[in-house]
Amino acid sequence: MTMEHAAAAVPASRVDATGVIASSPADKDGHHFQKVVAEEAARIQARCDVFEGVLASSALPEDASGKVRAAIGKATLLKSRKFKQFIGLCKQNITPDGSTVVTAQDLAGFWDMVLLQVEDVHSLFGELAALQANGWTVVKSPVSVQPKSGGPRCKSKVTPKGKSRSHEAAEKTRAEARKRLAQAKREARKRTPSGSSDTVEFFVVGS
Numbered sequence: 001m002t003m004e005h006a007a008a009a010v011p012a013s014r015v016d017a018t019g020v021i022a023s024s025p026a027d028k029d030g031h032h033f034q035k036v037v038a039e040e041a042a043r044i045q046a047r048c049d050v051f052e053g054v055l056a057s058s059a060l061p062e063d064a065s066g067k068v069r070a071a072i073g074k075a076t077l078l079k080s081r082k083f084k085q086f087i088g089l090c091k092q093n094i095t096p097d098g099s100t101v102v103t104a105q106d107l108a109g110f111w112d113m114v115l116l117q118v119e120d121v122h123s124l125f126g127e128l129a130a131l132q133a134n135g136w137t138v139v140k141s142p143v144s145v146q147p148k149s150g151g152p153r154c155k156s157k158v159t160p161k162g163k164s165r166s167h168e169a170a171e172k173t174r175a176e177a178r179k180r181l182a183q184a185k186r187e188a189r190k191r192t193p194s195g196s197s198d199t200v201e202f203f204v205v206g207s
Helices: 030-057 062-094 104-133 165-191
Strands: 002-004 199-201
């Protein structure tokens, strides 16, 4: 996905419920954001290491092992592509090459968009932790039951059992992150001068 070269609206600095490192003051330069990215990459790698160890040492159900591999894959993609790209922007801010000017405000806006995907990855690991605490029993979606005989159709749903509050909170966090990403994209388009050809690639990790 291509995001046009524009800084999105930047919220106040924060550390969210998942413990994600967040920083948005526009006066912080490439040196600051390089440190932020390095710290966040280390946190994500630590979570990957934990669940890679689980995969290696435990005989997980197929559904659970698939979720673990998917989360690790998304985290790896985030680090290898999005973080690497953002570090490149930080270097351009620190040592401009004359072709593209990357301001501190640009970095704050770009990091805020990357942060939405960082939060999504952490929410995936949060779901895995809840799943592990539940004995790796995957909660199934409600099933609609159709009547066998004729007459008016009615649907009854089988309510899943044991759905933890932490799992519901993780789902809510991911939904809110997607909404903020959509808003960030709209703000970026509004701030882009007409006819501008500068673009920055942003690859969405997960949905």
